[in-house]
Amino acid sequence: MVRIDFNRLRFLVIDDNAHMRRTVRTLLHGFGTREVYEAEDGAGGLEAFNHYSPDIVITDWAMPIFDGLELAQMIRQPTSNTNPYVAIIMLTGHSEKKRVVASRDAGITEFLAKPISAKGLYQRILNVVANPRSFIRTKSYFGPDRRRNVNPNYAGSERRKGGKADVIRQQPLLEKAKTPVG
Amino acid sequence: MTEKKNSIAAVSTFADHEVIVPPNKLKKAVVNVRPGTHIDFDPVSRAEAALAELASEFSSWMEQECDRLDAARMAIRACGVDTATRDSLFRAAHDIKGQAATFGFPLVAPVAESLCRLIEHAPDMARLPIDLVDQHVDAIRAITHRNTRGDSAMNAARLAERLRQVTDEFLRRENRDRPDYLESILAPPIAPGD
Numbered sequence: 001m002v003r004i005d006f007n008r009l010r011f012l013v014i015d016d017n018a019h020m021r022r023t024v025r026t027l028l029h030g031f032g033t034r035e036v037y038e039a040e041d042g043a044g045g046l047e048a049f050n051h052y053s054p055d056i057v058i059t060d061w062a063m064p065i066f067d068g069l070e071l072a073q074m075i076r077q078p079t080s081n082t083n084p085y086v087a088i089i090m091l092t093g094h095s096e097k098k099r100v101v102a103s104r105d106a107g108i109t110e111f112l113a114k115p116i117s118a119k120g121l122y123q124r125i126l127n128v129v130a131n132p133r134s135f136i137r138t139k140s141y142f143g144p145d146r147r148r149n150v151n152p153n154y155a156g157s158e159r160r161k162g163g164k165a166d167v168i169r170q171q172p173l174l175e176k177a178k179t180p181v182g
Numbered sequence: 183m184t185e186k187k188n189s190i191a192a193v194s195t196f197a198d199h200e201v202i203v204p205p206n207k208l209k210k211a212v213v214n215v216r217p218g219t220h221i222d223f224d225p226v227s228r229a230e231a232a233l234a235e236l237a238s239e240f241s242s243w244m245e246q247e248c249d250r251l252d253a254a255r256m257a258i259r260a261c262g263v264d265t266a267t268r269d270s271l272f273r274a275a276h277d278i279k280g281q282a283a284t285f286g287f288p289l290v291a292p293v294a295e296s297l298c299r300l301i302e303h304a305p306d307m308a309r310l311p312i313d314l315v316d317q318h319v320d321a322i323r324a325i326t327h328r329n330t331r332g333d334s335a336m337n338a339a340r341l342a343e344r345l346r347q348v349t350d351e352f353l354r355r356e357n358r359d360r361p362d363y364l365e366s367i368l369a370p371p372i373a374p375g376d
Binding site for chain 1 (some may be wrong): 191198199200201202203206207208210211212213214215217221223225226227228229230231232233235236243246247255272273276277279280281282283284285291298366367369371
């Protein structure tokens, strides 16, 4: 079994709503995190990201100047000197299918629909920490592997070329985390 | 397939894609616990307790959010609907949709959601029905002020349902020439929450 030492994680929370930033900060401190930085729009978020090098970014979608989706696309630049592999959790009131798909295609690591809860946020953080995914780079995409699971019964056409290497084995830490102690 | 490794990331190159295994910087936060070890710390419970300590501020926060929504509505009344006034109204409604339940006002969220749908999916903002916007804003204010329970909660739920029906009827009418879009906005949400 594993647990998360939140004290060793640095978070960046980006939301244009001060009440929501305070809420997320409170939850993170409750988990045991000390380092939580905040920004109130996408531009400030990008600046804070470059300055603080957070381990995990938690961003809202709908924000002025540029939104959370555009922010994710700016962070996911494979040649970036900062960390283009950083875990990004999209925390948003949007819940439609097209939004989830757009987030995934922008390189978002985890999606969490509001209303926020301690349990929901903890599970997303546990997932990005204990179950890191490989990254995929194609002509049109750079971000976490969008195939979370290998489906042995998949019978459709294979979109990735190159043989068996598109089966990505993951470190099974999350399974260990779910195993009860004793 | 060629494979190269460096100190930054392990990269496997294929015909049309690369698989990159970045260095796991989050590994530093993973603590292995021996089976049988007693852990006297539940992070979720601790966070819930921390949030509960904020609860005395939630009513005030919701009032502020309602004021912001009202101001956005008044701006539309005064200046008409343009991109700026519409976006301002949408963001205010969207924030209430996402926060109301967390702040202890779950009955407000469906009305705010209906207002968000009305603003987002009306294809022509010049045809945004201002009276229907007003009804949503007034309902959000009223339900928040009373933070209704019991019979009043049933009335609030009925009001939310009716506003949603009227909104969806409007959206069906306005998007009748866009069947694919209509289908997508009438589909149930799939976003993972709890």
